[in-house]
Amino acid sequence: MDSPISEKIADTTPVIVGAGQWVEHIQAQARPPFSSPMQLASLAASAALADAGGTSLAANIDTIAVVRLFSDSGGNAWRCPFGGSDNPPESIAQRIGATPTHRVYSNAGGTQPLQLLAEMFGAIARGERDLVLLAGAEAIASQRFAQRNALDDDWSEHFDLPLDSREYRTRMVAAEELRGGLTLPMHYYALIENYRAHQLGHDLQRHRQHMARLLAPFSRVAADNPYAWNRHAYDARELAAITPGNYFTSLPYSRLLVAQDGVNQAAALLLTSAGRARQLGIDPRQWIFLQGYAEGPDQYLF
Numbered sequence: 001m002d003s004p005i006s007e008k009i010a011d012t013t014p015v016i017v018g019a020g021q022w023v024e025h026i027q028a029q030a031r032p033p034f035s036s037p038m039q040l041a042s043l044a045a046s047a048a049l050a051d052a053g054g055t056s057l058a059a060n061i062d063t064i065a066v067v068r069l070f071s072d073s074g075g076n077a078w079r080c081p082f083g084g085s086d087n088p089p090e091s092i093a094q095r096i097g098a099t100p101t102h103r104v105y106s107n108a109g110g111t112q113p114l115q116l117l118a119e120m121f122g123a124i125a126r127g128e129r130d131l132v133l134l135a136g137a138e139a140i141a142s143q144r145f146a147q148r149n150a151l152d153d154d155w156s157e158h159f160d161l162p163l164d165s166r167e168y169r170t171r172m173v174a175a176e177e178l179r180g181g182l183t184l185p186m187h188y189y190a191l192i193e194n195y196r197a198h199q200l201g202h203d204l205q206r207h208r209q210h211m212a213r214l215l216a217p218f219s220r221v222a223a224d225n226p227y228a229w230n231r232h233a234y235d236a237r238e239l240a241a242i243t244p245g246n247y248f249t250s251l252p253y254s255r256l257l258v259a260q261d262g263v264n265q266a267a268a269l270l271l272t273s274a275g276r277a278r279q280l281g282i283d284p285r286q287w288i289f290l291q292g293y294a295e296g297p298d299q300y301l302f
Contacts, residue, residue, distance in 0.1 A: 006284035011275025014121040016288040017054070018270035020047025021227040022137075026145045026264065034142035035264065036155035037069055038085050041137035042095035044266035048133070049096065052270050054280040058097045060131045063123075064089035065104035065116050067136035070261060071143075073108035073168070080143055083156035090159045092135055102129070103161065108168040111295065117269070118293045124273050131276060137266035141229075144262050186258065190250040197252060205240075207252050212239035215257060229263040 022043040024035055049057050066088040071080035085091040089103035106112040116134055123129040139155075146153055173182065182188055197207035216236040223233035239256050242248065246256045272280070277287060 006274070006287070009274045009287075011273060011278075012125050012127065013274040014124040014271060014290070015274055015277060016269055016290075017272055017277050017282045017286050018048040018050075018052030018057075018268075020044045020049070020051055020268045022047065022266040023227045023229060024139075024142075024264040025229075026141050030142075030145065032146065032151055032153040034146060034153050035139060036082075036084070036157075037137040037139045037266070038088055038091035038155075038157065039095070040139055040264060040266035041066065041088070041135040041268065042092045044137065044268040045092050045096050045133055045135050048268040048270045052282050052286060054277075054282040057131065057270070057280060059099070060280065061093075061098040061100050061133050062130045063102040063104065063120065063132040064093055064098065064100045065102075065106065065120060065132065065134050066092065067112045067116065067134075068106045068108050068166075068168075070138055070140065072105075080155065081147070082143065082153045085155070085157040085159075087157070087159040087161055087163045089163065090161050091157050092133070098133070100133075103163050105163055105165045107166045114293065115295060117271070117290070118295070120271055121290055124271060130272065131280070132271040133268060134271065135266065135268040138261070139264050140262045141264040184250075186250040186253065189258075190253055193252055204252055208240045208254070208257075209236065211252070211257055212236040215239055227265070229260060229265060 020043075022040050024040060026034075069080075069084065069088070071078050071084060087103060088105055089100065092098070093100055093103075104116070106116055113134070113136060120129055120132045120134065124132065142153075145151075182191070193207075193211075197204075197210075200207070200210070202210060213236045216234060216239060219232070219234040219239070222228035223231045225231070234256065239246070242254060246254045248254050249258060272282075274287065277284070
C-alpha cells in the first residue's frame with residue numbers, strides 16, 4: 001500500500017519497479033540445444049516481472065527494448081554461426097506472454113543500457129510509454145563451447161513484425177587512430193592505462209600490482225554473488241601473476257583484469273510511472289528513482 005510519502009509522488013514520475021538476472025554455466029558434457037541469448041533474456045525478464053509483483057504485468061507491457069548483442073555489433077566480424085533472432089524484443093515477448101506495441105533493438109556500445117533507461121524514463125514522464133521492459137543478454141560461453149567441440153545449434157528466429165532497429169552508423173574513431181593500430185576497444189583502454197601508469201611513476205610490474213589491489217575487493221564481492229560468472233575470490237597476488245589462465249591481452253592488462261565476454265548472462269528491468277505502478281498494484285517499496293543522468297558524444301583522440 002502507498003505510504004504517506006509515496007502518495008505525494010507525481011503520477012508521471014518514472015520508476016524502476018522490477019529487476020531480474022540470470023546466469024547459466026556450461027557443463028563439460030553439455031550438448032545442443034544450448035540456450036540462446038534471447039532465451040536467457042526471457043528468463044531474466046520473467047524474474048523482473050516476478051520481482052515487481054503487481055497484476056497482469058506481462059500483458060500490460062507496451063514497449064520492449066533490448067541491448068544489441070555483441071554478435072550483431074560489428075557487421076559480420078563477430079556474427080554468431082548459429083544465427084539469431086531478427087526481432088529480439090519479439091523473441092522475449094512471445095516467451096513471457098507480452099504483446100508490445102513498440103519493439104526497440106539498440107545501437108551497439110556499452111553505454112546503451114543507461115541510454116535506453118534515460119530515453120524510456122523520459123518517454124514515460126511524457127506519457128509516451130506505459131510499461132517498459134529493458135533487457136540484455138549474451139550466450140557467448142555456449143557459442144564458444146560449441147565451436148571448440150565441433151557442435152552445431154540453431155538460434156534463428158523470424159518475425160514479420162515492426163522493429164526499431166538502431167544499427168550504429170556514426171564513425172566513432174578518427175582515421176589516424178585506425179592507422180595507428182587502435183582497432184579494438186582494448187587498445188584504447190590499454191593506452192589510457194599506460195598513461196595512468198606514467199602519471200603514477202609505475203613500471204609495468206608495479207602498475208599491475210596497483211591494478212590487482214584495486215580489483216581484488218571486487219572479486220570478493222563477485223564470489224558472494226550467485227549471478228556472477230566467476231565466483232572465485234582472487235587475491236591481489238593471483239590477479240597480478242601471469243599464468244596460463246591469466247595471460248596478457250593488451251599491455252598492461254591480463255585476462256583477469258578486464259571484463260569477460262565469454263559468459264551466459266542476462267539482466268532485465270521493468271519501468272513505469274508512479275501512477276501506473278499504483279494502478280498495477282506494485283508496492284511503493286519496489287520503486288527505484290533515477291536521481292540523475294548525463295551523456296556526451298565520443299571525441300576523437302587525434
